[in-house]
Amino acid sequence: MYEFKFSRPATVRQAANLLAKTEDAKLIAGGHTLVPVMKQRLARPAQLIDLSKVEGLDTIEMKGRSLVIGAMARHASVAASEVVKANLPALASLASMIGDPAVRHMGTIGGSLANNDPTADYPAAVMALDATIVTNKRKLKPEEFFQGLFTTALAPDEIITRVQFPLAKKAAYIKFRNQASRYALVGVFVAKRPSEVRVAVTGAGGDGVFRVTQFEEALKKRFNPKSLDGLTVPADGLNSDLHGSAEYRAHLIGVLARRAVEAANA
């Protein structure tokens, strides 16, 4: 790794100030993307700002009819939370499938969203549930927040503090894992809320999470896997690599969407 200074602010404001005034500073949450990247010398932040001692960033609670998850909530906490399991079990299920048990003790929802890896799981949930990403400066909707491969709308001194999830009567996440990395080769999150049905796909797209509006319209009429009969997703724009061709990913989207609807109805 290249050299860096390390700081541990006690508040979001202190962290934001440090970010604003230090050139090449980076926030570190669970560190399980950032530390490996730094070990490979692919990133050389001059300063790491550790959020793990900032109070109040890891709460998980219901606020009105939204499930609010603090940015520093670890995947293991979300997966095991009785509040999440009672109100939005699909989210607990998603969190339980990230990485492995030790990784889940460190990885955070804020880190996952800020990084916007095209094969990460949380972006699919945020997009499918139309969650609100709350930062120290503003509130962002998924369409504004996700801007492309490893790119978000976050300003250099902006810090995600929490994510507000609307509840869904029916929701499920089905993940087809890359057997080696355990990232999503394709992951589909389906959510039925009073206002709409959303189908969000991760892992397959070159630019990150996207919605399959064709599927959404069909499912809005009838929320049943049969509604997807005959519907396919085009392969262009999808990732093609040694783990799977674009055509295979397009096929998997259909398969996983059907399974997700079945699971959501169960």
Add this chain to the structure above:
Amino acid sequence: MAKVSVTVNGTVHSANIDPRTLLVQFLRENLRLTGTHVGCDTSQCGACVVHVNGKAVKSCTTLTVMADGADVLTIEGLAADGAPLHPMQEAFRANHGLQCGFCTPGMIMTAVDLVNRKGNDLDDHTIREELEGNLCRCTGYHNIVKSIAAGAKAMSKSA
């Protein structure tokens, strides 16, 4: 340089270290606790698993500065030198749960964490799923799974 104070197996260690020092390096090189191993160095194989504040963590992907003020348990901390083995260690011995032994400390630390989270009655499917983050090149995992099931039961007796 950064000042850190880490409690390891019950003893407080203070040091002035380069912030780049990984927790696994601090344990092995500064504290000479070489039971924790560096396998892949890329957070996949689990040979480096230790407990930080009671949770299994990959120490090759954790900076020591991030464990400042924390309570760390390594494989050496499961049983004092010369004392009887921890029930999970004993289970690995009795069930031939290792061959070369390189993955074993990580397997045992993961197993103890698993019991802490999921209790003493673990079925094979659960154990195999929970071992996703631990790789073994020698055994084919079969006896590791047996060892963990036995060790989990044995841990309830000594609770």
